[in-house]
Amino acid sequence: MNHDFDLLIVGGGLVGGSLALALRDAPLRVGIVEALTETQRQALTAGDRALALARGTVQILDRLGVWQDVAPKAMPIRHIHVSDRGRFGKTRLHALEKxxxxxGHVIVARTLEDRIARELRGLDAELICPARVIGLKAGPNGVCVTLKKGEECLNVxxxxxxxxDGGNSTVRRLLGIEQNVRDYGQTAIVTEVSTEADVNFTAYERFTTAGPLxxxxxxxxxxxxxxxxxxQEADELLSESDANFTxxxxxxxxxxLGKIQLASRRQGFPLKLIRAEKMADDRVLLIGNAMHQVHPVAGQGFNLGLRDAASLAERLLxxxxxxxxxxxxxxxxRYARARQRDLANTIHFTDGLIRAFCTDFPPFALARNAAMIALDCFPPAKRLLARHAMGYGFRF
Ligand SMILES: Cc1cc2nc3c(=O)[nH]c(=O)nc-3n(C[C@H](O)[C@H](O)[C@H](O)COP(=O)(O)OP(=O)(O)OC[C@H]3O[C@@H](n4cnc5c(N)ncnc54)[C@H](O)[C@@H]3O)c2cc1C
Known part of the structure; x- marks a missing residue:
């Protein structure tokens, strides 16, 4: 059967865009449907949101040819400092020891999105933008997709x-794929601060009774x-004055880090663990946030989504x-089965962190404190934590 495209990627964001770049030299007719123009995306996205990129992620971005350009704007993490508020236990990881x-690195999400968007415009692939998927009929021989582009409707x-196409995936809804949702009843407040002391390439993770910071x-x-x-606490804090929030x-x-000062607006992101019930349907795959949304506590969402894309590109080639x-x-x-282990491990890791550290029930609090001290003194456990932090903990 003849098709307009061999591969149609719906969503040209961080994950969909990365997949298209990974396939740039493949003998494929690729189409990318993206709902937002660059100007629309920049107006919408939380410009200040940062992404912690695992070492494995940086290596993939390097292979995609986007890292060299953004590297000067990314901050290397040379130390990780994990502590528990009001308790003695803490653990530190150092790059040199490894x-x-x-x-890993930290980068403003928009910097990476802009770079990927620029690279997409230079591909042979057909970028259909701004356009939305509004209909989809999948069968054993091909998929017929209806797109809305301005006032026009196109069938490809x-x-x-x-x-x-992200957490609110239209494709998933059109296919009737249900989601397993666990509402954490939590909100992540995201902002920027300036600090009195030099941050010295350190990422701090601090567990408080309210939740991880x-x-x-x-x-x-x-x-x-x-x-x-x-x-509820987040709603209250978001409505506080800047001075009270700080x-x-x-x-x-x-x-x-000495005295800290608020350096940007605050934004709240309600947190849920969401998994689509299946990753593969008739001639359709879900990847990135369209398939899974994990708690940002360990900064794994994009790292996991990029591994979806890299693994798929490798298998397609x-x-x-x-x-x-x-x-x-x-x-x-086969692809969907192969991705299950990485997905399950990532969820297990982030969920375990939340369960262990978002409680102040004394026995758990003491246990996590002891665990942190033990972790600091027990090299094999520290090595495991470092592998997760660097993005090597899970195979794809
Ligand atoms: C507070 C917070 C902090 C985070 N921190 C980290 C971190 O430190 N490290 C990390 O790895 N991850 C982190 N994440 C997760 C990370 O942001 C996401 O996993 C990642 O952005 C998912 O990328 P995606 O391309 O799958 O989805 P998206 O970024 O949502 O992209 C989806 C794309 O599809 C397009 N689209 C949507 N609908 C349609 C349609 N119908 N037709 C065509 N196009 C469509 C959209 O315009 C968009 O461009 C964090 C998330 C949050 C909320």
Whole structure:
């Protein structure tokens, strides 16, 4: 059967865009449907949101040819400092001890999105933008997709559709794929602070009774803050004056970096663990946030989504080398099965952190304190934590 495209990627964001770049030299007719123009995206996105990139992620971005350009704008994480507010236990990880120059990097999400968007415009692939998927009919021989582009409706066909259209995936809804949702009842407050002391390439993760608080280095004296707490507490803190909010933040974080000052607006992100019930359907795959949304406590969402894209690109290239049908059911099912382990491990890791550290029930609090001291004194456990932080903990 002849199709307009071999592969149609819905969503040209961080994950969908990365997949298109990974396939730039593949003998495929690729279409990318993206709902937002660059101007629309810049007006919408939380410009200040930072992404912690694992070491494995940086290596993939390097292979995609986008890292070299953004590297000067990214801050290396050379130390990770994990502590528990009001308790003695803390653990530290150092890049040099692991024989690497950085455990990961921090970058403003918009910097990476802009770079990927620029690279997409230079590809041979057809970028259909701004356009939205509004209809989809998948069958054993191909997928027929209806797009709304301005006032116009277009019908295109593809041998394989990859949905990378984010947490609110239209493709998933059109296919009737249900989601498993666990509402954490928590909101992440995201903002930036300037600090009195030099951050010294350190990422701080501090566990408080309210929830985890991360300060990620953006500049020598500037950090991105992700502070997770119960919805109601977050609502209250979001409506506080800047001065009161800063005083609360300072009291929760302490004076590891001297006095801190608010450097950008605050935004709240309600947190849920969401997994689609399946990753593969007739000639359709879900990847990135369209498939899963994890708690940002350990900064794993994009790292995981990028591994979805890298793994898929690798398998597609092998399939193409044998001149085989890339939408074949057995192939899609194999890919979905292969991704389960990484997904399950990532969820287990982030969920475990939340369960262990978002409680002040004394026995648990003592146990986590002891665990942190033990972790600091027990190299094998520390190595495992470092592997997760660097993005090597999970295979794809
Ligand atoms: C507070 C917070 C902090 C985080 N911190 C980290 C971190 O430190 N490290 C990390 O790895 N991850 C982090 N994440 C997670 C990370 O942001 C996401 O996992 C990542 O952005 C997902 O990328 P995506 O491309 O799958 O989805 P998105 O970024 O949502 O992209 C989806 C794209 O699809 C387009 N689209 C949507 N609908 C349609 C349609 N119908 N037709 C066509 N196009 C469509 C959209 O315009 C968009 O461009 C964090 C998340 C939050 C909320």
């Amino acid at each position: 024989g690497v120059d950085a455990l 066909t593809a041998a394989l559709v990859v949905a990378a 991360a300060l990620l280095p953006l500049e020598r004296k500037k950090c991105s803050v992700v502070w997770t707490m119960k919805d 005083a609360n933040l300072q009291s929760a974080f302490g004076y590891w 092998t399939k193409l080398a044998f001149n085989e049908d890339i939408g074949e059911k057995a192939f899609l099912d």
